[in-house]
Amino acid sequence: MSTRILPAVGDADAARSITTLLSQLPDAEPAGPLGDSTTLLDTLARLAAESLDELPEVVLVHERIGPVPALELIREVALRFPAVGVVLVTADVGPGLYSAAMDSGARGLVGLPLSYEELAQRVQAAAGWSVGVRRHLGAGADVFTGPSGTVVTVSGAKGGVGATVTAVQLALAAKASGHTVALVDLDLQSGDVASYLDVQFRRSIVDLSTIQDISPRVLQDALYNHDSGIGLLLAPGEGERAEEVSDRVVRQTVSALRHRFEIVIIDCGTHMNTANAAAIEMADRTLLVTTPDVVTVRAAKRMVRLWDRLQIRKAEETITVVNRHTRNTEIQPPLIERITATKVARIVIPANFKELQAVVDAGRMQDLEAKSTVKQALWGLAGDLGLVKQAAGADKQGKFKGDRGSIGGRRGRSK
Structure with a gap:
């Protein structure tokens, strides 16, 4: 042989x-x-x-x-x-x-x-x-040998653009469809995933920083099992401990998460460091969230150029998500696509903070109503990304599977 x-x-x-x-x-x-x-x-x-x-x-x-x-x-x-x-x-x-x-x-x-x-x-x-x-x-040994889980990173072009809300809702959508899901907070100094999901926690990703071999079994001890069924790996409560999380820790952690979960969503925040750079480099899909205003779109362009200089992600491999979109704004998705040289998601997220305010204030993002236009858009985005299991007879090819250029088509409408 x-x-x-x-x-x-x-x-x-x-x-x-x-x-x-x-x-x-x-x-x-x-x-x-x-x-x-x-x-x-x-x-x-x-x-x-x-x-x-x-x-x-x-x-x-x-x-x-x-x-x-x-x-x-x-x-x-x-x-x-x-x-x-x-x-x-x-x-x-x-x-x-x-x-x-x-x-x-x-x-x-x-x-x-x-x-x-x-x-x-x-x-x-x-x-x-x-x-x-x-x-x-x-002979039937129970050992993982197939394709690994899908890793998606979500970054914000600047603070306050909605990256964490996007990451949380993508994770909830994937879990609701029947996937096993992990949500990781790599906004290490100011992560808010725990606040959005009403979580009181003691363990965080920092607990993995001194471990040389992060296996799935070791990883389990650092995960928080949320009521939604999502496994949470949270940012430290003390922001100064962020520097303890190295790129080595992130690489081993992401590899172990791939081994255990079908979908891994990582909130990378807005500030670049070696830890979230490693996650973006390893990701199957990278999302960059922006709002349709001059300052934020310029920040998105700077972020994309930074990733290219660091050789962790090319512009054409980045998916830009437009949040707080309205029909009347001068800056529309096609212009953002040209400015950033990225692929802009087919579905845009409407500007409707009133729908979010109650669940954000309560720290219960999982309770966002199904009729919410923001939730509908974000869960539709999850479907386009291939993070949602399709019903029998439905089109099983997510808009972002295979050819990354197949993101065009009719854009979502804002309400």
Whole structure:
């Protein structure tokens, strides 16, 4: 039986060297090298969606892969695709890195410069381990191996534009349709998810900051089980503790949440830091909430440019949600789309704060009436994003699935 090998190598010279050696291995079926972590994860997710048998037995991860660091990438592959054997290719083969790689889920290390004998030995060992795991899974083991949950981040162009209300209602809509849902508050200094959902809490994401391996079981201890059925991972009550939450913590947390929940909604607030930057980079869909006024649209444009400079999200991969929309405003969605160079959501959220005031003041966003035009728009947006399970016979292709350019069409009306 041939061994399928998928290399992820960001360095062109290393890619050529690895490709040459892999082609010489007996019974090897190497694929072309992938140049970044995002492409690797997307490729594995696509293959896993077809069948466990479609996944490669071995993935090679080069130490200079990006944008996700190599060890974090290995950890995510191990969590999401546990039947794949991962081998790290690195110039540092010391005991410190070896231990860290094993803790992340690697099945071996190959030193640079590459040698045929060592590469063959590590690939063979990882492949043998992978085959054994698949045989075990085939016997009915209860291990997650399929496509991971969908992660959606919600950010505000500036303060007060309605990002938290949007995140909360998207989560409620997804849960009401039958999905398992987590809602994460990464507005670490001033998060209000708990206030909007009438929650008194002791634990927060800060409790995960000192844990080296955030597994789903460990994650459960930090989650608050809301009456709505949503799992809440809340921001710390003390804003000064925000700096304890690193990008490493966020990456491991998001990976663990993907493992457990079908839908993960993350409120990233309006201020950028390494923690919410990591979440935006890992997200399947990124929403940017703006209101149709000059100051906020300019802020949205600055935010999109910042994400592009940080190489965490391209403008064309960002979905802008227009909140507090009225027909009479001079700034309409098509103009916002041109200014920000993003895709503007088909459904706009009407300007009708009177509908929200009572539930906001009571801290009971879950009690917003079904007839509310704001709720109808936000739940319609959830459907367009593919976060709502469709009824039998309904169109199952959310407006944002597949081609991200298919967001056009008739825009929602404001009331």
